[in-house]
Amino acid sequence: MIAGSLAEPTRPTMPTRFDPHLVNEPFADPGLYVDLRFERRALLFDLGDLSPLPPRKLLRVSDVFVTHRHMDHFAGFDHLLRSLLGRDKVVRLFGLPGLIDAIDAKLRAYTWNLVAGYDGNLVLHAMELHADRLAVASFAGRQGFLRVEDTGRRIEGGLLLDEPGLQVRATSLDHGIPVLAFALQERAHINIWRNRLDHLGLAVGPWLRAFKEAVVRGDPEDTPVLVARSQPASGPDHLPLGELKRQIMRVTAGRKIAYVVDMAFTQENIIRVVDLAKGADILFIEGGFLDVDGADAALRRHLTAGQAGTIARLAGVKRLETLHYSPRYQGNGAALAQEAAAAFRDGKAASDPAAQGLLTTDDTGS
Ligand SMILES: [Zn+2]
Ligand SMILES: [Zn+2]
Known part of the structure; x- marks a missing residue:
């Protein structure tokens, strides 16, 4: 990014080149749709319930970033597949090791004898992020979505997409299982x-x-x-x-957004996610439990609203948007949003890691 080497760039408050919005309201499945206005394409973070997205929006999706494969983050794969079937289109799907097998299994669940007669050839490239390399397999509709292993490539610092106009970076977090969190950075x-x-x-x-x-x-x-x-x-x-x-x-300056679901509130996670989201214009992050229910959140390896706000403050983001609210608070989403906002603005949350000494030990990040 060149912005860092240049003096005080102007930073509009609203993104202009990309337009991010949550797929669902915060009690429904997590997911973020990012329209790249000048490129006639869109990025999609997570594949939960995609039904609010009209077909014309799904048709724009060029790249999908899957945090992990709990159902609320991956069950929408079928919906996306069905919307794109028969189109001449290439879609890349990025995720953790196991994604290629998971997509293969989903595709094998259906019968494809008619697919050769479709007008277009939908091609899926499944890309798994291993420590320092991407493993890639392709599935082409014309070939009945037969799995073909491709040559992977080396990858540094979790940089999944590196295009002239933007970058997408991933970091791995602990949620009882590994998950990915993502940052999208527009170039200056x-x-x-x-x-x-x-x-x-x-x-x-x-x-x-x-x-x-x-x-x-x-x-x-x-x-x-x-x-x-x-x-x-x-x-x-x-x-x-x-x-x-x-x-x-x-x-x-290019705008930056980060998308973070799901994660435990541990020192290692906080260091990683603060580094990923540093200075973001918008941080989309889970914050689905009230702080008073912090023990339940911790048990499920999720964040509370206050913890989400604390992370946003530590990362110095400009705007915080929480999502992935637990259904137990249905009708009381405002309390979750307020708790997150209070910790973000005032740093008053009991969940402040500094107050718990979480960030005072040696930096174990990376
Ligand atoms: Zn999960
Ligand atoms: Zn989840």
Whole structure:
């Protein structure tokens, strides 16, 4: 991300390039749909009940990120499959080891003798995150979704998607079983001031691309950049990178969101999730138990609302949205949201890990 190397970028409060929203209300299954507005595609985090998503939204899904395979996070696989069947489409599904077998088992449960006659060929790439590599298998509708092992690839720091416009990173957490939590980071954009170019007698042209690439690479400030003049020979044909940066560009920071369900409130988990969600514009996180029922939450390896708020505060996120509320509080969701918000804003929650000494021992993160 280049934002870190550049001075104080502006940070709009609302995401512009992607539009994240929860699939369900917080008492129903967890799931996050992220529309990538300019790419005609969407990312989907978790596969619980997908029925609120209309077919046109499901058709946009290009990448699915599965936290773990408890039913409330994975039972919607069939719904997605049925919506996309017969379409010419490639969908990548990322998850923990076991995902490939799980998808294979789901696909084997159905009879595919008619699938060859469909117009489109739906292809699923199942990708499992192992310690430092992705294992990949593909299932193509035309071949009756026969499993084909693909060559995996090495992976560093849980970086699942690394595209020109965005990155998705995963970290592994403990929920009695391993689960994945995800962060989506939009890359910073470099904007060029047209009027400043005019003012300096510079012309729009391919040189601006080379200039932006030099900025992204972090080239030294005195690097000469070949420029195009609106009037030939009206000034030097090279200008220092640093001067151009100060004069003609503005950086818009990329937005970041994080999606975290389900996890136990342990020191190791807190360190990992705070690192993942650091500075996020929005943190979507489970917080489905009142603090007074903290023992029940701990037994189920879930967070309380106050613990979710504490994590949001420790991670310095801008906005907190809790989900995955336990049905026992039906009709009283506001109390869960308030408890989370209080711990987030005021740090008054009894669940503050600092108060319990959780973060005072040696950092065991990584
Ligand atoms: Zn779970
Ligand atoms: Zn769950």
